[in-house]
Amino acid sequence: MGKRSFFKNVVAFISTFTVLTSLVATNTVGSVNVMASEIQASNDGFITVGSIKEIKQEKNKINISTGSEKLQVIFLKDDVFRIWMDPTGKFEDPTNEKIIDKKDYKGVEPAVEDKGEYYKIFTGTVVLRAYKAPLKFAMYDKDNKKEIWSEKEPLKYNNESTKQTLDNKDDEDFYGCGVQNGYFSHKNKDMNISLKISHWNDGSSSNPVPFYMSTAGYGVFRNTFSPGTYSFKKTGIMNHEEKRFDAFYFAGDIKNVMNSYTELTGRPSLLPRWGFGVGDADCYNTQNPSYTGDKNKPGKVTTTDVLNVTKKYRDLDMPGGWILPNDGYGCGYENLDKVVQEAGKQGFKVGLWTQNGVDKIKEEVGKIGTRLCKLDVAWVGPGYEYGLDATKSAYEGIENNSNSRGFVWAVCGWAGTQRYSTVWTGDQTGGNFEYIRFHIPSVIGGG
CATH class of the missing domain: 3.20.20.70 (Aldolase class I)
Structure with missing residues (x-):
């Protein structure tokens, strides 16, 4: 490695979320049964989540069953909730909560209403719609009028991966995904949420993070150590290499989303x-x-x-x-x-x-x-x-x-790294202005 002098860029990473087993209560609010078809594997080898057969509320947790899959919706705050799908129904977290820093959320009990086509799960800040047949989720504003995000298709999974398909908006921009060398705005792009370090130049993923933010008014963190890919095109496909779906959603503008994300996964260390x-x-x-x-x-x-x-x-x-x-x-x-x-x-x-x-x-x-x-x-x-x-x-x-x-410097960061380390973009050699050019969006996007 050659000599190099450089200014400190604090990059807060983004990253992680809480299991909150202490909030699982015993008070069952209600149960509803709905007709549903059996789950079948599609032509691409994925199993598509079916229709809601049963929904029960236990304080801040909503348990949903499609027969073949079990899901939980857990509200940590008015504007922070978790959607967790586990085909086994065990809801075991393979991260062992290592990414999650805050584990003492009191939880917020949402209201649940049957609206015929969907269940309305809501707080004073946000509405989550759970469509019945097939099960698809969509988030709306508190008045249940403005759509913030929606699933275009139900969740799909197989033994190797689980993907969510979104219907993204034409005027929507996306940011985050950690330090993606050369990029900070991801609209119409496919981003690696995995280490891509065969080189450290434009297009490498030196410090990926399974978290992104949208100007539509929300952010998402996938609670995982598994690699993934996010496509931010009109039909957005968010995929991770694991047979489960575990995502935390944050409502609000970019500033509020960042605050909620780092509250969950840890504030950046102060140098x-x-x-x-x-x-x-x-x-x-x-x-x-x-x-x-x-x-x-x-x-x-x-x-x-x-x-x-x-x-x-x-x-x-x-x-x-x-x-x-x-x-x-x-x-x-x-x-x-x-x-x-x-x-x-x-x-x-x-x-x-x-x-x-x-x-x-x-x-x-x-x-x-x-x-x-x-x-x-x-x-x-x-x-x-x-x-x-x-x-x-x-x-x-x-x-x-x-x-x-x-005070720690590191490459190959992930969600939660910000609690312990600043990061750098890797080793670039040759000393030309191209490196200056792509570092500007890299640092903006990472921080």
């Missing part, structure tokens, strides 16, 4: 003040036999050489807040305690590039005094749940062994 300064990262220990780059580079032979760089920053009255002296495969470090002490005198915090884990973080942070971890793709590259666990271990390693705020 230490020095973390907003200019950072510098390179390998300053090129004498190390294990280093895979050019050996014995002048001025970068041993780790203490970085102190000449920090001094030059100050001699030239240049801003600088932190520095990583071991950024490179096999770089390693030596005399790190001296580097931390001397760089600290010049106003720099020292961090470490992390290739394969943070097993030494207790000593590096607690005894030596490092204050930053940059997690490389060589470690966090598997992404999804693995990446979230990695950022958490690095963040807590700093906070549990110092009096400093956790």
Whole structure:
């Protein structure tokens, strides 16, 4: 990896939601039976969810059965609800609620009315229609007059994936999906909600997130670690590679949706003040036999050489807040305690590039005094749940062994990453203006 200085861009990721088993009550409001046909596999190999056979209310939870599938609609707040479809009826969350940060919603009990063609499930803020035959959902405003989103077809699933088909509006724009390199507005586009990191340029998905927002007045988070694809064309198809559907819906404008989403999945971590300064990262220990780059580079032979760089920053009255002296495969470090002490005198915090884990973080942070971890793709590259666990271990390693705020950089983020880490868009080389061009929409879309 070559030397690079860059400004800190805080990217709040987007991401996750709550199971709320504490809100499952025993008071059954009512039960209705409706004629329904049996579910059959379609020509494309998917099973289509059938018609409502039974609907029961238990306080803030509406249980729906089609015979072959079981669904739950759970209202966390007036404007936040969850639609959960599980063909097994077990409603087991394979994420183990790792993405969900807030688990103490009190819940809101909606009213339910039979409107003939559909059931009206509503609060003072939003109406959710559950059409009976076949079962399709649509969200309306509180007056039940303005459609906000609607399913064009019932949910479909097989052993490999589950997809939702939406009837998107002509004047509707879509944002979110994490850091999608080169993009922030997704109308009429197909977006990868999966790691696409064979390169880090325009079109790569460096930090995907299963969450999007619409200017029609809503946002959706799919509670999953499974890869997916979202098509934001007139007929929108939102697909994830799992045999279940678990989505949280947020009503309101973009600002309100973002607030509700991060309330559920976690607020972005607040960086230490020095973390907003200019950072510098390179390998300053090129004498190390294990280093895979050019050996014995002048001025970068041993780790203490970085102190000449920090001094030059100050001699030239240049801003600088932190520095990583071991950024490179096999770089390693030596005399790190001296580097931390001397760089600290010049106003720099020292961090470490992390290739394969943070097993030494207790000593590096607690005894030596490092204050930053940059997690490389060589470690966090598997992404999804693995990446979230990695950022958490690095963040807590700093906070549990110092009096400093956790400061972590990572790629391959997912929903919930924002609680522990900022992200970057990957490694671009060549230094041309194309990289500046596509970073503008990348950062807008990610943040």
